[in-house]
Amino acid sequence: MKRAELLSRLIVTVAVVGVVGTPLYLWSRTPIIHARMAENGGWTPDVIQAEAGKPLHLKLTSDDVMHGFAVGQMDMEAVSVEPGKVTDITLNFEKPGIYTFYCTRWCGLNHWRMRGTIEVSGSNTDLKPASPPLYVSLNLDIDAPHDATVVPNGQPSVSNGQSLAMDNSISLSHEEYLASSPFEVFDGLKNSSLTEEERWDIVAYLWQSNTTPDALANGKQLYAQNCAACHGENGAGDGVFADDLAATGEASMQTMSGAENMMMQTPVDFTDSARMLGATPALLQGKILRGGMGTGMPMWGSIFTEGQIWDLIAYLYSFQFEYPK
Amino acid sequence: MAKIELNRNPFIENALKSRYPQLAVFIVMLVGYIFAILAGLIGTPVGSHNFSIVFVWIAWWAVLILVAVPFFGRGWCAVCPIPLPGEWLQRGAMLAPPNKRPKWLNLRVPKMFRNIWLQNISFLLLALFSSVLLTTPNITSIVLAAMLFAAIGLSTIFERRAFCRYLCPVGGFIGLYSQTAPIELRIRDKQACVKCEGKPCYNGSEVGYGCPWDVFPGGLTKNTYCGLCMECIRTCPHDNIAVNLRPFSADLAKPTTRMDEAFKSFIMLGSAMIYAGVLLGPWGMLKDAAYNVGSNSWFVYAGVFLAIIFGVLPGLFSLGIYQRQNNIAFKQRFASLSTALIPLGMMFWVAFSLSFVLTNASYILTALSDPLGLGWNLFSTANTAWQPMLTSILAPAQTLALVGGLIWSARTAQKAANESWTSSMPVIVYCFLLTSVMLWLLL
Amino acid sequence: MSPRFLLLLFVMAGLVVAFAPLPVQSVTPQERTIDIDARQYTYSPSELQVNKGDTVTIKLISTDVVHGLYVDGYDVSIEANPGQTATLTFTADKAGSFRFRCNVTCGAMHPFMIGKLTVGTNNWLYRSIGLATLAIFGTVISIKQKA
Numbered sequence A: 001m002k003r004a005e006l007l008s009r010l011i012v013t014v015a016v017v018g019v020v021g022t023p024l025y026l027w028s029r030t031p032i033i034h035a036r037m038a039e040n041g042g043w044t045p046d047v048i049q050a051e052a053g054k055p056l057h058l059k060l061t062s063d064d065v066m067h068g069f070a071v072g073q074m075d076m077e078a079v080s081v082e083p084g085k086v087t088d089i090t091l092n093f094e095k096p097g098i099y100t101f102y103c104t105r106w107c108g109l110n111h112w113r114m115r116g117t118i119e120v121s122g123s124n125t126d127l128k129p130a131s132p133p134l135y136v137s138l139n140l141d142i143d144a145p146h147d148a149t150v151v152p153n154g155q156p157s158v159s160n161g162q163s164l165a166m167d168n169s170i171s172l173s174h175e176e177y178l179a180s181s182p183f184e185v186f187d188g189l190k191n192s193s194l195t196e197e198e199r200w201d202i203v204a205y206l207w208q209s210n211t212t213p214d215a216l217a218n219g220k221q222l223y224a225q226n227c228a229a230c231h232g233e234n235g236a237g238d239g240v241f242a243d244d245l246a247a248t249g250e251a252s253m254q255t256m257s258g259a260e261n262m263m264m265q266t267p268v269d270f271t272d273s274a275r276m277l278g279a280t281p282a283l284l285q286g287k288i289l290r291g292g293m294g295t296g297m298p299m300w301g302s303i304f305t306e307g308q309i310w311d312l313i314a315y316l317y318s319f320q321f322e323y324p325k
Numbered sequence B: 001m002a003k004i005e006l007n008r009n010p011f012i013e014n015a016l017k018s019r020y021p022q023l024a025v026f027i028v029m030l031v032g033y034i035f036a037i038l039a040g041l042i043g044t045p046v047g048s049h050n051f052s053i054v055f056v057w058i059a060w061w062a063v064l065i066l067v068a069v070p071f072f073g074r075g076w077c078a079v080c081p082i083p084l085p086g087e088w089l090q091r092g093a094m095l096a097p098p099n100k101r102p103k104w105l106n107l108r109v110p111k112m113f114r115n116i117w118l119q120n121i122s123f124l125l126l127a128l129f130s131s132v133l134l135t136t137p138n139i140t141s142i143v144l145a146a147m148l149f150a151a152i153g154l155s156t157i158f159e160r161r162a163f164c165r166y167l168c169p170v171g172g173f174i175g176l177y178s179q180t181a182p183i184e185l186r187i188r189d190k191q192a193c194v195k196c197e198g199k200p201c202y203n204g205s206e207v208g209y210g211c212p213w214d215v216f217p218g219g220l221t222k223n224t225y226c227g228l229c230m231e232c233i234r235t236c237p238h239d240n241i242a243v244n245l246r247p248f249s250a251d252l253a254k255p256t257t258r259m260d261e262a263f264k265s266f267i268m269l270g271s272a273m274i275y276a277g278v279l280l281g282p283w284g285m286l287k288d289a290a291y292n293v294g295s296n297s298w299f300v301y302a303g304v305f306l307a308i309i310f311g312v313l314p315g316l317f318s319l320g321i322y323q324r325q326n327n328i329a330f331k332q333r334f335a336s337l338s339t340a341l342i343p344l345g346m347m348f349w350v351a352f353s354l355s356f357v358l359t360n361a362s363y364i365l366t367a368l369s370d371p372l373g374l375g376w377n378l379f380s381t382a383n384t385a386w387q388p389m390l391t392s393i394l395a396p397a398q399t400l401a402l403v404g405g406l407i408w409s410a411r412t413a414q415k416a417a418n419e420s421w422t423s424s425m426p427v428i429v430y431c432f433l434l435t436s437v438m439l440w441l442l443l
Numbered sequence C: 001m002s003p004r005f006l007l008l009l010f011v012m013a014g015l016v017v018a019f020a021p022l023p024v025q026s027v028t029p030q031e032r033t034i035d036i037d038a039r040q041y042t043y044s045p046s047e048l049q050v051n052k053g054d055t056v057t058i059k060l061i062s063t064d065v066v067h068g069l070y071v072d073g074y075d076v077s078i079e080a081n082p083g084q085t086a087t088l089t090f091t092a093d094k095a096g097s098f099r100f101r102c103n104v105t106c107g108a109m110h111p112f113m114i115g116k117l118t119v120g121t122n123n124w125l126y127r128s129i130g131l132a133t134l135a136i137f138g139t140v141i142s143i144k145q146k147a
Helices: A003-028 A158-167 A174-179 A182-188 A196-209 A213-226 A242-253 A260-265 A273-277 A281-290 A306-319 B010-017 B020-042 B051-072 B075-079 B084-091 B117-128 B130-135 B137-157 B162-167 B169-178 B190-195 B231-235 B259-278 B284-291 B296-321 B330-338 B341-360 B362-369 B391-419 B425-442 C003-019 C123-146
Strands: A033-035 A047-051 A055-062 A067-071 A079-081 A086-092 A097-102 A115-121 B183-187 B241-245 C031-039 C042-044 C047-050 C055-062 C067-071 C076-080 C086-091 C096-101 C114-119
Touching: A003 B020, A047 A055, A055 A067, A055 A079, A067 A086, A079 A086, A158 A196, A174 A281, A182 A196, A182 A273, A213 A306, A242 A260, A273 A306, A281 A306, B010 B020, B010 B231, B020 B051, B020 B075, B020 B084, B020 B137, B051 B075, B051 B130, B051 B137, B051 B169, B051 B341, B051 B362, B075 B169, B084 B137, B117 B130, B117 B162, B117 B169, B117 B259, B117 B296, B130 B137, B130 B284, B137 B162, B162 B169, B169 B259, B169 B341, B183 B190, B231 B241, B259 B284, B259 B296, B259 B330, B259 B341, B259 B425, B284 B296, B284 C042, B296 B330, B296 B425, B330 B391, B341 B391, B341 B425, B391 B425, B391 C123, B425 C123, C003 C123, C031 C047, C031 C067, C055 C067, C055 C076, C076 C086, C096 C123
Parallel strands: A033 A055, A047 A115, C031 C055, C047 C114
Antiparallel strands: A055 A086, A067 A079, A067 A097, A097 A115, B183 B241, C031 C042, C055 C086, C067 C076, C067 C096, C096 C114
16 A cells, blocks of 8 residues: 555544544543533532532533522522533532532523532531521411401501601510511500501511611512512512413322312412511511422522521512612 | 636646645544534533534534535535545545455446435425524534435445435535536536547546546536536546636526426525524514424424425416416426526525524634533633624625525526526516515515 | 616616615604513514614513523613513614524524514615515516517
8 A cells, every 4th residue: 555545544543533532531521510401400410529628619511591500508609600601610618518509590490499419528527506497496387377367558658657666665676576477566556546557657667677778688689589580570479480380380289189289389479468467577487498398489498598588588578568678 | 708727727736636635625624524523412512602503504504605605616515524434435545546446335326316306305304403403412413423424324335426416415405506606617628528538537547536426527517416526637638627717607507407406496495485584583483383393383384394395486486487388398497497596595595694694603703712612712712702793784785695696596587488488577576576575584 | 778878777776776865754752661571482572663763671571591682783782580670771773673682592592582673664675675676677678688
């Protein structure tokens, strides 16, 4: 065989092997965490090992639509995980434990199922025993009906309530606020000479006095990012996924027990006064922490910090009371 | 207008005669092709960021339809890597013919397949799945690999480039539209060919192979089936092969008589219009139907697609050109007058592709720097934001292409009509109506 | 008439059809708010009609995944998360027809998630059809002359 022919074959072989081999090698050496919609697999891998005190470098990419990444109960900016692009992120865990990471950009009805865990090992064991959440220590049955039997006509006025509360020197400590529903406080004022409307105004003021503009702003942001897609931007339970939830609820609940359970899938309407004014912050905390057990309501216990949940709850009451938002 | 023989220039002649420049291009193309297959399989499943989708359906497509086909005819076929592995296997060599040829079957392709119907079918098969094919990297890879392996397989069974000539889904329309291109390969002197013994250009010799495209260069009158592989330049003992620069649309003066080619015109015309409506239109239902392969709505879409191509378009055309009394058979007039649709169809594709390509061209920069979606940034362009290009001149350019195509078609129609002793008016009106629809779809 | 003169005539006519200013129908500009639902891979409504000079506010409501909306020609865009309606306000000061499209990768058919905004009348379409008509007449006349 001629040398030229031999050389050509050699070059072609090397070129083909090179163009297959090199990318394959580099590809196999690049561990990437892939994000997909929950229906298509969620996070791969969904369990990540890390060590306390050592930085954890992650490469994240999305295989379909826009996703986000954050670690629950951690003070960090969520990062976007864009389709076809790689996001580098470095995390530092000081304490060992199991952390939950989750998708932060809505990616469909099952967005909230996109979660995984980071198992942080380490010798640092001075863990404080976790104190039970308020709804547990108060021994609340968070699934029991709790509707207020009296609701105001129209939205109570905070400014009116403020002067009335001053005049009658009425206040509500934070502990009382957390454990009482607006209706209970309203009911507690029944022996005064105030009209019903005035009493509601005072309740509105007392609720506002137990929150801050910063907390409300934080709650508003948390609500928009995590809750509004189902509960609606105006709290009316009419978010963009409300219909889809009802539809999937119907499909999954039908075989279980009758038509009433289907209703469980409808997102709660925070503008429903009976429901909201009968709910204590501690009760709402329980519902948020635990989630809806079979309804579309996710459990947020491993995601939100306690402070975030109280901020969110403060914001939820703003659908009832006229806070300056 | 006179033709210019490009290979009178000794530099061009030598570059074409030598096998090395072509081999160098082939290797680059083959490497790119294999990389595209690999990228589609292991890279990100996000089409707009995967090398396979971006380089095949945006970069390659843009070059093919906006430059290669209109200006170089089968120029793409001249450098296409798909037939190479099979051909090397078949020939037993990459360069000049070896002393001993390998013993493959070397069968002749059966007569019933020696037309472009298989190409019409293979194009339609891809066209019906195009929404998935265009957007899913691993599907694109599978199709690319399937073409490569089909070409290898056919090379071992049949003689010459059976895949290119009879099966390639792209080759069919490149051939059809290459008739309009200002470049051609022809013989210089007919007598030299008549006297030539052994016809090495077709049968091969010790310096080169017989025409891979199963064409006798001495009989070439149209570009349709000449793959510009330049093999006959190497084998011709009389230096009788010329690569000419010529006026646009020269081959269209010789209308076709073949139904497979006539229907190719309708297939291309129809698919350009359907794509313009489905992919670039504002109708979400159509997109859903086209994308959800296997669903009921997709079957309706596929049915309508085929009905437009094989029913509505040729039907209206037939109604227009129907005449009770004409000495020339209807079928022949149908085929002949369909030649007018060649420039129209090509310009429809140009207008459609302009929009698609200019909108998505910025993905090329991203995919170039990070072809597999692994977070690389090879040329510091990985983070280029998506941005449509030249949006202000898009609509005028599309109008120019479509109206230009219409004039071109009308003139072609006139030539074809003269040949078959009929009026060109129905065809011209037909072309005008289709152009108006296309304008409405795109603008 | 000489063919050259004829060609010149048609080119001139073509330029007139393509570029001649049209009488402007003055419509009092108004403020328009349009709610657009975005889902994979379509907008609804996907065809918008406004008058030139209108102040257009688009409220983009994503109903499944994150979508965007980019208006060709105007080069403005917004991004909407489900549950967070995004608002885009711009003055429709350019007449004609413009595609608007998703600019946040939202799945396979993302590049084809397209809608159409028509500001005033889509004059370029009518001009183009006019040009096509003119082209046909020109070609037919030149053919007749040769015959």
